[in-house]
Amino acid sequence: MRCNGRFVVFLMLAPLCLRGQDRPDDSSKVPVKRVVLYKNGVGYFEHLGQVQGNQEVNIPFTSGQLNDVLKSLTVLDLNGGRISGVAYGSSSPVDRQLGELRLSAGEKASLTDFLGALRGARLEVRSGTTTITGRLLSVERKTRIAGGTTLEVDYVSLLTENGDLRTTELSPAFSVRLLERGLSGKVDRYLDLASAGREADVRRMVVSTEGTGARSLFVSYISEVPVWKATYRIVLGSKAGQGPLLQGWAIVDNTVGQDWENVQLSLVAGAPQSFIQNLSQPFYSRRPTVALPQSLNASPQTYEATLTIGSGRLTGVVTDPSGLPVHGAVVTAYDTGGALVGNALTAPAGFYELTSLPEGPVRLRVELAGFQPVVVEGVTVSNTRSAQQNVRLQLGSASQTVTVNAETATLNTSTSSISGGSRSLGSGAGLGGSNYPARQFSVPSAVPLRMTAAVDAARGRSESSAIAQELGDLFEYKLKEPITIRKNRSALVPIVQSGIGAEKVSVWNEQSGLRRPLRALWLTNSTGLTLDGGTFSVLEEETFAGEGVFEPIRPAEKRLVSYAADLAVNASSRNNSEQQRVVRCRVSEGMMVHESEVREKKTYTFRNEDSSRRIVIVEHPARAGYELRSETAPVESTAGWMRFRLPVEPKQTASLVIEEARPIEASYTISNITGDQIGVFLKQKSINKVVEDALRRVLAQQGVIHEIESQKSAREDETSKIFDDQQRLRENMKALKGSAEEKALLQRYTQQLNAQESRLEALKKESKQLEDQADAAQAELDRIVRELSFDVKL
Numbered sequence: 001m002r003c004n005g006r007f008v009v010f011l012m013l014a015p016l017c018l019r020g021q022d023r024p025d026d027s028s029k030v031p032v033k034r035v036v037l038y039k040n041g042v043g044y045f046e047h048l049g050q051v052q053g054n055q056e057v058n059i060p061f062t063s064g065q066l067n068d069v070l071k072s073l074t075v076l077d078l079n080g081g082r083i084s085g086v087a088y089g090s091s092s093p094v095d096r097q098l099g100e101l102r103l104s105a106g107e108k109a110s111l112t113d114f115l116g117a118l119r120g121a122r123l124e125v126r127s128g129t130t131t132i133t134g135r136l137l138s139v140e141r142k143t144r145i146a147g148g149t150t151l152e153v154d155y156v157s158l159l160t161e162n163g164d165l166r167t168t169e170l171s172p173a174f175s176v177r178l179l180e181r182g183l184s185g186k187v188d189r190y191l192d193l194a195s196a197g198r199e200a201d202v203r204r205m206v207v208s209t210e211g212t213g214a215r216s217l218f219v220s221y222i223s224e225v226p227v228w229k230a231t232y233r234i235v236l237g238s239k240a241g242q243g244p245l246l247q248g249w250a251i252v253d254n255t256v257g258q259d260w261e262n263v264q265l266s267l268v269a270g271a272p273q274s275f276i277q278n279l280s281q282p283f284y285s286r287r288p289t290v291a292l293p294q295s296l297n298a299s300p301q302t303y304e305a306t307l308t309i310g311s312g313r314l315t316g317v318v319t320d321p322s323g324l325p326v327h328g329a330v331v332t333a334y335d336t337g338g339a340l341v342g343n344a345l346t347a348p349a350g351f352y353e354l355t356s357l358p359e360g361p362v363r364l365r366v367e368l369a370g371f372q373p374v375v376v377e378g379v380t381v382s383n384t385r386s387a388q389q390n391v392r393l394q395l396g397s398a399s400q401t402v403t404v405n406a407e408t409a410t411l412n413t414s415t416s417s418i419s420g421g422s423r424s425l426g427s428g429a430g431l432g433g434s435n436y437p438a439r440q441f442s443v444p445s446a447v448p449l450r451m452t453a454a455v456d457a458a459r460g461r462s463e464s465s466a467i468a469q470e471l472g473d474l475f476e477y478k479l480k481e482p483i484t485i486r487k488n489r490s491a492l493v494p495i496v497q498s499g500i501g502a503e504k505v506s507v508w509n510e511q512s513g514l515r516r517p518l519r520a521l522w523l524t525n526s527t528g529l530t531l532d533g534g535t536f537s538v539l540e541e542e543t544f545a546g547e548g549v550f551e552p553i554r555p556a557e558k559r560l561v562s563y564a565a566d567l568a569v570n571a572s573s574r575n576n577s578e579q580q581r582v583v584r585c586r587v588s589e590g591m592m593v594h595e596s597e598v599r600e601k602k603t604y605t606f607r608n609e610d611s612s613r614r615i616v617i618v619e620h621p622a623r624a625g626y627e628l629r630s631e632t633a634p635v636e637s638t639a640g641w642m643r644f645r646l647p648v649e650p651k652q653t654a655s656l657v658i659e660e661a662r663p664i665e666a667s668y669t670i671s672n673i674t675g676d677q678i679g680v681f682l683k684q685k686s687i688n689k690v691v692e693d694a695l696r697r698v699l700a701q702q703g704v705i706h707e708i709e710s711q712k713s714a715r716e717d718e719t720s721k722i723f724d725d726q727q728r729l730r731e732n733m734k735a736l737k738g739s740a741e742e743k744a745l746l747q748r749y750t751q752q753l754n755a756q757e758s759r760l761e762a763l764k765k766e767s768k769q770l771e772d773q774a775d776a777a778q779a780e781l782d783r784i785v786r787e788l789s790f791d792v793k794l
Helices: 063-070 094-100 111-117 183-198 428-432 449-461 675-684 689-735 740-787
Strands: 017-020 032-038 042-052 055-061 074-077 082-088 122-127 130-146 149-159 165-169 175-178 203-210 214-224 229-236 245-254 260-268 312-319 330-334 340-345 351-357 360-367 374-381 386-388 400-405 411-415 466-471 474-479 483-485 489-499 501-508 518-524 534-540 543-550 558-565 569-579 584-588 591-608 614-621 641-648 653-669 790-793
Touching: 042 055, 055 063, 055 214, 063 214, 074 082, 111 130, 122 149, 122 165, 130 165, 175 183, 203 214, 229 501, 245 260, 260 489, 312 360, 312 374, 330 351, 340 351, 340 501, 340 518, 374 386, 466 489, 474 489, 483 489, 501 558, 501 569, 518 543, 534 558, 584 689, 591 614, 591 641, 614 653, 641 653, 675 689, 689 740, 689 790
Parallel strands: 032 260, 229 534, 312 386, 374 400, 501 614
Antiparallel strands: 017 055, 032 042, 042 214, 055 203, 074 214, 082 203, 122 130, 122 175, 130 149, 149 165, 229 245, 245 489, 260 474, 260 483, 312 351, 330 340, 330 360, 360 374, 400 411, 466 474, 501 518, 518 558, 534 543, 543 558, 569 591, 584 591, 584 790, 591 653, 614 641
């Protein structure tokens, strides 16, 4: 219900009873008028009834329901009265009430626990012929061995009035009498609380109203209800030109304890946020318990949604015979093979737009109740420009189809078929897909032909019992007529009755682990409604053909869903991988990059043993880092798969070859490249003559630098040796004592040091010159490397 711009959710639980000074009858009820059920297990209910004067509305709830009511209750007096207050019965948790008794036995106490809680009390204990009176000291468990068997036995110990400590076994004949004053009453109270869990869990809420005369009272609240379920039937046409029919049903359960009599029922395909919070217990609080969302786990395959197909765009305007725009017409597009490639609804101005169409000719079909369907042949779609095709509808029956040629725009009226493109999805010849001639079929003797025709006619006349509409981010199915569902009963309510776009195909996914392809329907939601997720059954030739599950489908969305195994098609595959040579060499900013690729080829082979044509949809994994190299392009792609279309003729074998390449890059620093590496590159043919000459210039300059560095190293070695020799001479000079022979030796050492100093001075100058030469040579190498820039395809 929409109230003051907001959606409010109510739950009907038990009858609302009125009481008060002016009430004529204590059993008066405020009945439920509207119910809205959500997919998250929350229900919304409205009650509307009459009050007289100052009355109180007595509403019984369970404790679980009361929590939801307290956070959602809305009460309105619609005729000038006022709500003076709302009260409800409150109670503490059982464990807290037990705690107030000062009897710490607990809610689920055993005999030992109970006696332990009575410690200190005066008792009379009888065990067999023994009677002991005194104050309870303890209850203990001890181990006793009797006849070779170990037993666990409980013993009770009492302190008598004489000061004796007596112990006796708790035997099967054991009995206790409470002697302490007031203790029996506490035990009775304890047992009352312990047995409260078996009583009806009823908490009464009283709504007090004040006013004069008869007035209308509105009460609403939410609470937990069973989740409503969607289930569908897809009826494949048995006649040429007869499209598939979608029937949708909702399973609704009334388990709230009261009949729903003539209530307005709405089913919302959405799950607004809701949670459980314990508000009804005033002395005990906890964090909210937020339930996890529930979902169906089903084994049938539900395929991923489409991400990309073609890039063609087609627009136009649909008008009636007077030229006025037509709103809500269904516009569908088919390729030359009869496959559905696009679907849209016309806007209030009659405008439609189809996107992601494949390039080439397409066939349009435009239809709306009360007008003759129009087929436009030969509309050309391009990936580089937008195409336009306007359509004018003529008043008439859906049994007549107007065919328009897109080039000459001439009209040709035919009956009960689409020129050149009838689509039948039945069994037999229909199993091959969408492009095949009309066929004759026989009806089993158990189903007379007139009965089949009557079933088709009744199915065509039937309509859904619900009005579907957007509800913000949600989607609502609102029943057209009030419905009655008795308590603890369920109902199957029709919510969708519409044609739907469907192409029958066989789907092969090697990673599914199945031995055969799956029969599937490529559905396009042409109903204009959001289809809630649920199970579906496929009916073909008035016979069950299979079933599956699909997720929620938005208007005009295309989904692939399977429903049976295709036993007539055998599938196999093989892989081939090869390492390719370098295909590109890039040199820039001192780096050389070799681009190569690993090519992989996957061949899928299918054998069709049936007498009818098959359209096989191959799901090939979309792997990160791989690029498609084959000419065959996918008809669409998902987040994880590429889908390829492969026709397989009767009693024939067909193959699909998919080639992919994974690019590989290897980087080299040019200034570090050696002659041996250049030789390897030449052998691998990963560089050409131009790149080789450039690398040779780099090597030559590297040789110059290496020669200068060698000369510098030689000077440094000579300098080091002179330093070592001077150190030796100085040590020898220190050891001389001044004799004539020593003086001559000292003079010799001095001359050698002078000569070495001169050589060191010369070496220093040479090293400086060589260092300058090395810097210049390195700068030249850097310039040569920096100026290298190639992008060569090999």
